Amino acid sequence: MEDERAHPLFRDEELSGMHPEVFKSFVSFAVRDDEVKQRLRAETKELFGSDAVMLTSADQGQVLEFLVELTGARKTLELGVFTGYSSLCTALALPADGKILAVDVSEKYTSLARKYWEEAGVAHKIELRLTPALDVLGELGNDEANHGAFDFVFIDAVKTQQLEYINLLYPLLRQGGMIAIDNVIWKGRLADPAVKDDDTEAIRKMNAAMHDDQRFGMCVLANGDGMLLLRKR
DSSP states (O other), X not given: OOOGGGSGGGGGHHHHXXXXXXXXXXHHHHOOOOHHHHHHHHHHHHHHGGGGGGXXXXXXXXXXXXXXXXXXXXXXXXXXOTTXXXXXXXXXXXXXXXXXXXXXXXXXXXHHXXXXXXXXXXXXXXXXXXXXXXXXHHHHHTSGGGXXXXXXXXXXXXXXXXXXXXXXXXXXXXXXXXXXXXXXXXXXXXXXXXXXXXXXXHHHHHHHHHHHOTTEEEEEEOSTXXXXXXXXX
């Protein structure tokens, strides 16, 4: 008999902190899955092994879809694509004329993303740029036509650059627009004062800064590896 926990969704149980059976029950009602999403997650794990930890968790993908619908987003930005699961979820939730500017630097990973965007029928909604995120944000910011043009942003990119991303994104985001940032729990490392690597320290600094930044309303969701939500005031 096939082990049910081999299902692509269940890779996320170790991030959730839940007992395996509790997590199994949770995803059964918390995630609206489909075949394309399942195959993307499974092929990512098969091709990239331990790197598959960079996948946005299935329950976070569900949150992204909900947030896109909630905000009425039409123009979105994604910093950090990997194999395209989060952008697939976002694109599925966008209206027919919605667009994602997806930014990454890896042809290896994003080639798989392109395959599944095509299969899901959403490739026409996604523009992929293989360019460092800071360069893209700088270019966008230099054109005033882009100021206030974006409705929703998802960040899952270079952790040491996240505060720079947020500051560059601020003028690009419309009032009431939202930024979602992944990995703000960082697999529990933030709670251990002995852990002082650059990424961990950068996430600590960003979390503290956003807690006090009155430009945004904020909350943190504890699903997946933690997601910080910022709403521009």
